Structure formats: C-alpha cells, structure tokens
Amino acid sequence: MPLIIQYIPYEEMTGLDSEKRIQKLLKVVKQNKVILMEGTLSPEEEAGLIEETMQSIDSKFKGVEISSFSPFDKNTRLLQEKIRQLFLQFVLGRRRGLTIIGPASIVKEIKRDPRSVQLFLSNRRQ
Amino acid sequence: MIRKFKNFLFGIFSVFKNKKHVKLGIYGPPNAGKTSLANRICKDWLGEEMGKVSPIPHETREIQQKEKVTIQSNGKRLSFNLIDTPGIATKIDYEDFIKKGLEKKEAQSRAKEATKGVIEAIKWLDNMDAVLVVLDSTRNPYDQVNITIIGNLAARNIPVLIVGNKVDLKKANVKKIEAAFPQYKVLGVSAEYGDNIEDFYKELFRLVR
Ligand SMILES: Nc1nc2c(ncn2[C@@H]2O[C@H](COP(=O)(O)OP(=O)(O)OP(=O)(O)O)[C@@H](O)[C@H]2O)c(=O)[nH]1
Ligand SMILES: [Mg+2]
Numbered sequence: 106m107p108l109i110i111q112y113i114p115y116e117e118m119t120g121l122d123s124e125k126r127i128q129k130l131l132k133v134v135k136q137n138k139v140i141l142m143e144g145t146l147s148p149e150e151e152a153g154l155i156e157e158t159m160q161s162i163d164s165k166f167k168g169v170e171i172s173s174f175s176p177f178d179k180n181t182r183l184l185q186e187k188i189r190q191l192f193l194q195f196v197l198g199r200r201r202g203l204t205i206i207g208p209a210s211i212v213k214e215i216k217r218d219p220r221s222v223q224l225f226l227s228n229r230r231q
Numbered sequence: 232m233i234r235k236f237k238n239f240l241f242g243i244f245s246v247f248k249n250k251k252h253v254k255l256g257i258y259g260p261p262n263a264g265k266t267s268l269a270n271r272i273c274k275d276w277l278g279e280e281m282g283k284v285s286p287i288p289h290e291t292r293e294i295q296q297k298e299k300v301t302i303q304s305n306g307k308r309l310s311f312n313l314i315d316t317p318g319i320a321t322k323i324d325y326e327d328f329i330k331k332g333l334e335k336k337e338a339q340s341r342a343k344e345a346t347k348g349v350i351e352a353i354k355w356l357d358n359m360d361a362v363l364v365v366l367d368s369t370r371n372p373y374d375q376v377n378i379t380i381i382g383n384l385a386a387r388n389i390p391v392l393i394v395g396n397k398v399d400l401k402k403a404n405v406k407k408i409e410a411a412f413p414q415y416k417v418l419g420v421s422a423e424y425g426d427n428i429e430d431f432y433k434e435l436f437r438l439v440r
Contacts, residue, residue, distance in 0.1 A: 148382030152353050155321055155379065159346040168322025171375045209322035217373045 108139065108211065108226070115143040115200045123150045127157050130206055134169055135161070139207035139224075144200045145173045166208070172215040172222060175202035252299065253439050254358055255311040258384075259365035260376045261288035261318025261345075264396040267422035268365055269297070269315040275428070276302050282315055287331045289345035291317045294355055304432050311439055316355060317348030319376050356383055361390045361439045368395035368419060369402040372411040381412060392438045395419040398426050 111133055118126055127150060133140050146154065151171075158168050205215060205222065214225040257265045269281040282295050295315040302309050323345050328338035362384050366372055384391050393412055395405040398419040405419035418434055420427040 148379060148386045151375070151379040152356070152383050155319065155376075156350050156353055158321060159323070159349045162323055162342070162346050167324040168320070171321055173375065173378070209324065215375075216371065217375075 109137070111138045111140055113140055113142040118142070118144065123147070123153060126150060127154045130154060131157055131161065131169075134206055134208050135166060137208055137211060139205065139212060142204040142206065145175050145202040145204050166210075168209040169206055170209055170212040170215050171204065171206045172217045173202060173204040174217075174222070253311040253360045254314055255435075255439060256314045256316060256355065256359040256362040257365060258316055258352065258356075258362050258380050259318060260367070260374065261320055262286070263318065263365045263367045264422045265318065265365045266291050266295075266315050268363065268394065268396065268420075269295070269313060271422045271425065271428060272300060272302070272313060273297055276300055281313070287328065287333070289318060289320075289323065289328075289341060289348065291315060292341075292344040292348035293317065294351055302432055302435065304429075304436060307436060309436055309439060311361075314355070314359070316352040317345065319349050319352050319380060320345075321376060323349075353383075356387065356389075359384075359387075359389050361392075363392050363394050363438075365394045365396050365422075366408055367397050368405050368408060369397055369400050372408040377411075381415070390438055391415055392434055393417040394431070396422050399424045 113129075113133075118129075121129065126146070130140060130142070131154070151173075154169075154171070162168055205224075207215070207224070211226060212224055213227045214223075216223040216225065257269055259265050266282045266284050270284065273279055273281040277297070277300060281297050283290055294317070297313040297315075300311055300313045323342050325335075325338040325342035328341050329335060333341065364377070364380055364384070366377060381391060381393075393408060393415050395403070395408045395417055396419075397403055398405060399421040403419065405417060409417045416434065416437075418427065418431055420431050
C-alpha cells in the first residue's frame with residue numbers, strides 16, 4: 106500500500122469554523138493519509154484537535170502525529186525583523202506556514218528541528 | 232482619574248484573588264517529571280508527597296490538587312494550590328504499555344484512562360493562574376505538544392515558567408529549550424535529585440504574584 110499525502114490548501118479551510126476544520130482533518134487522517142496543510146491551526150484549534158483525537162482513540166485508531174512550521178517562530182531580537190513579521194502576520198494571518206498531520210499508526214515520529222523535518226514511518230503491517 | 236479608579240478596582244480584585252488562592256498548574260508531555268516536581272515541592276514545604284511517579288508514561292491520569300502550599304524565600308511567603316495534571320499527548324497506544332511490561336487488560340484500561348486524562352488536562356487550562364511547563368531536557372523541545380501547550384497558555388495570558396527537568400542526565404540540553412522558546416524564562420532543574428531547586432523557588436515568586 107503506498108503512502109498517500111493529501112494536500113489541503115488554505116482556501117479549503119477558510120470557510121470552515123474551528124470544529125469543522127478539526128473534523129475534516131481527523132476524517133482524512135482516519136483514512137490513513139498524511140495531511141500537508143497550507144497554514145497553521147490556532148493554539149485553541151490544536152488543543153481541540155487533541156481532544157477530539159483522544160475521544161476517537163480505539164483499537165484501530167491510535168492518534169495522530171502533528172508538526173507545524175511557521176516563519177514567525179523565527180528567533181529574532183531585531184526590532185526591524187520583528188516589525189516585519191508582525192506586519193506579515195497581520196496581513197496573512199495563519200496562512201503562512203505548513204502543518205503536517207499523520208495517523209500515529211503510520212507516522213511514528215515527526216522530528217523537527219527548526220527548519221527541517223524527518224518523518225519516521227513505522228514498518229507497516231499489511 | 233479614570234486610571235486611578237481602574238487601579239483601585241484592580242487592587243480590590245487582587246485582594247480577592249489572593250484570598251481564593253492562586254492556582255499553580257503543572258503541565259507538560261507524559262513522563263517529563265511533572266509529578267516528581269510536584270512531589271519535590273510538597274516534600275520540601277508540606278513534608279508529604281503528592282502523587283505516584285513511574286517510568287511508564289501516563290502514570291497521572293487524573294488532575295491532582297494540593298491545597299494551600301506555602302513556600303518561603305528571603306523572608307517572603309507565597310501560597311498557592313498546586314495542581315498536577317496528566318501528561319498531554321496526541322497519540323496513545325496500549326501496545327506501548329504492553330512493551331513496558333503491563334498485561335493486555337491493564338494496558339488497555341490504562342490507555343482508556345489516559346485519553347480521558349489528556350482531555351481533562353486541556354479543559355483545566357482555563358482555571359490556571361500560572362503554569363509550570365515541565366519538559367524533559369534530554370528530549371527534542373520542538374515537539375508539537377509543547378508548542379500547543381505553551382501557545383494555549385499564551386492565548387489565555389497565563390504566566391508561564393518553563394522547567395527543563397532531568398539536568399542530572401548527560402544528554403540534558405537546556406540551551407536547546409531556550410532556543411525553541413526564546414520569549415520564555417527557562418530554568419534547568421532536577422526534580423529527582425534537587426539540582427537548582429533553590430533557584431526554582433526564587434523564580435516561583437516572580438511567576439506567581
Ligand atoms: N534522571 C531523572 N529522572 C527523573 C527526574 N524527574 C523525574 N524523573 C523520572 O522520569 C520518570 C517520569 O516521572 P514522573 O514524575 O512520573 O513524570 P510525569 O511528568 O508526572 O509523567 P505522567 O504522569 O505520566 O505524565 C520517572 O521514571 C522519574 O523517576 C529527574 O530530575 N532526573
Ligand atoms: Mg505524573
């Protein structure tokens with residue numbers, strides 16, 4: 106079975122409220138696909154996703170692995186850079202950045218060091 | 232004039248707040264040493280332990296509260312209700328518990344309880360006045376769970392102190408935690424062996440006011 110990566114563009118999320126976004130993400134992950142989503146979730150949405158994930162865990166579904174990247178994480182003390190980031194944040198909101206979400210049964214670990222990402226896949230049983 | 236009135240109101244408010252006791256929460260991923268830190272605080276200031284510690288993750292599966300813990304430093308006193316929470320995770324697999332030596336039945340019920348514990352911990356975020364985020368400083372701090380916890384506390388304007396635990400271990404890397412969360416005060420300690428605990432108590436006074 107090949108590993109399927111599903112791209113979710115930002116536009117697909119904008120019309121949805123938080124609850125619907127979480128449902129959508131979980132639905133795709135439960136189909137054993139890895140999501141590559143444009144943009145990031147809010148902290149509250151991330152917490153909501155964890156709660157819903159916990160409620161869905163059973164003998165088949167073990168939960169998710171998630172990692173998000175945002176250029177705003179950049180560690181900077183330069184005022185000019187900070188202002189630039191705030192401006193972009195204001196204009197683009199959560200559109201910038203990327204989020205990877207996969208089912209824990211497939212993605213064992215997403216190792217993230219600020220800029221690079223490694224997906225550790227489990228030896229998949231057929 | 233308006234500001235004066237505002238300050239006055241705030242003054243009254245903080246008196247009430249002190250009366251009803253500050254809630255100091257301990258949050259973090261499973262196995263970071265949250266309960267070990269809670270035990271350290273309770274042993275030092277109450278002479279008793281708070282909860283059970285285990286090398287198997289998700290040992291704490293329900294919120295634990297210790298009321299009216301009073302600590303002292305430099306002649307100042309600080310009182311709070313200490314709240315130990317279940318470790319927050321995005322996945323729980325009972326087979327991991329079997330690998331750690333539990334029977335299948337036991338492992339399955341531990342997993343079930345653990346999922347509920349995670350939800351409870353998240354729900355309780357809203358109740359906190361200040362939070363210690365305990366991370367295992369031998370592990371990669373760029374874990375989404377850490378980012379989610381700290382992001383949610385920031386969104387609620389709850390003051391945070393990041394505690395990099397297990398500095399007694401060779402692999403400990405507190406600098407890496409500092410790099411991952413540059414806006415926060417990060418303090419390396421060993422909850423188990425007591426390294427840096429005096430500094431930790433001093434920081435508590437800065438965190439909880
Ligand atoms: N070397 C070392 N080990 C520690 C330290 N603090 C805790 N541990 C160990 O880490 C493991 C987990 O400790 P706990 O205090 O149960 O961790 P927790 O964060 O409460 O875990 P959960 O309740 O499962 O979320 C235990 O085996 C402890 O003995 C420390 O400072 N140094
Ligand atoms: Mg614990």
